[in-house]
Amino acid sequence: MNEREYKEVKELLSSKKNIVLVPHRNPDGDAIGASLAMYHYLQNTGHNVTVIAPNDYPSFLKWMPKSKDVLKFDMQNRQSKRAIDEASIVFLLDFNALHRVGSDMENTLKDFEGTFIMIDHHQQPDAIAKYLFSDTSICSTCQMVYHFLENIDAVDSIDTSIATSLYTGIMTDTGSFRFASTTSTTHRIIADLIDKGANNALIHNNVYDTNSYSRLQLLGCALSNLKVEETLKTAYITLTQQELDEFNYQKGDTEGVVNYALSLNGVIFAVIFIEDVEQKIVKISFRSKGSFSVNKFAREHFNGGGHDNAAGGRSEISLNETVSKFLDILPNYKTELLNSYEA
Known part of the structure; x- marks a missing residue:
């Protein structure tokens, strides 16, 4: 304006x-x-x-x-x-x-x-x-x-x-x-x-500082699901609907969980995939450090967008298929991932 x-x-x-x-x-x-x-x-x-x-x-x-x-x-x-x-x-x-x-x-x-x-x-x-x-x-x-x-x-x-x-x-x-x-x-x-x-x-x-006991249990579950692709400086987390239900998921309970993956030494790209059976989608949050644009990545591959270092997306295929798609795409960005200025 x-x-x-x-x-x-x-x-x-x-x-x-x-x-x-x-x-x-x-x-x-x-x-x-x-x-x-x-x-x-x-x-x-x-x-x-x-x-x-x-x-x-x-x-x-x-x-x-x-x-x-x-x-x-x-x-x-x-x-x-x-x-x-x-x-x-x-x-x-x-x-x-x-x-x-x-x-x-x-x-x-x-x-x-x-x-x-x-x-x-x-x-x-x-x-x-x-x-x-x-x-x-x-x-x-x-x-x-x-x-x-x-x-x-x-x-x-x-x-x-x-x-x-x-x-x-x-x-x-x-x-x-x-x-x-x-x-x-x-x-x-x-x-x-x-x-x-x-x-x-x-x-x-x-x-x-107002976490419920079940939210911290869900965080523990998410961290136990953490995977790292060291050669691509990437980490990702998955949460199934069954896991969300087991720990009495409430709206906002997964807020910020993806940042734990980003906090790993050497990681510049972090993702969390969350299954939503009711909406029949997988909700995705992307985070990055440095010059790697998750906004661009989300827009090109996962119907999303946002900021260069924080974006969201969604997938209408299964959780396993979504993760497989992500892992298939990831090597195409190897140069950008390895050259992010904060790596």
Whole structure:
């Protein structure tokens, strides 16, 4: 967005509106954090605001201020569709294409005749929003929301609830500030959010230190399934539906597990394959270090995409067939894997 567009958005938000905020399907900390931050800001400035998540999200994010007010489109369908029908503005937060919300919600949003505003940091956004704030160099959508508020002269309106939401999203999308996308600007924003009321120790505890016993047992199972392709600097993990059921899998229980594979000395490419019998797919998360682009890999082979060092994908063949396909493809990337600058 340019200066003229920010002025137009500021004018658009200067009078009371019905506004809907939408994160992507299976929303993570950044998506929920961005949605709740905008929810608090817009409510505080007099708008009627509804957050509609396509589906449920992990319990370790449900402590966030006003999280209980988030509608789930798949479970509160009529209420969600009514809110979209009555809205004049829909914010699309932390995703770059309507298919990222699932087919039913995608069809509903395609019929929306109001104004779309997209704030996102993923590559190759679709041309669906009148106002697009897209920057792939920024570590998180929550940092982009902070900049959005800067550009409409609203940073001073950040209160404890907004600061908490933004801090949570930046923390989770940067791996607690350790990824290369974490810049000095990110740290300056984090300092301002702490000054504005974000309790950094409490936020970290609420997200990372509330594991259930069964979740840790599932982690142990995942690590026991870990395989390493040493000559290709790659590690991967599999989880079957039977294993998920055995350890009472709850949404969010596999969040971050792929990073254990990436933490191995000498590994620059890590993958987790998770069987989902209900959806008849295998869900895949890709992570990398250095110059190896998992966004490109996921787009070319597994109906996915994301960032250069963090992406997702899916497969509609069996878990074993998916892993075999992956292992067949992998040697074609040997040169790129061996030459990643962090290897």
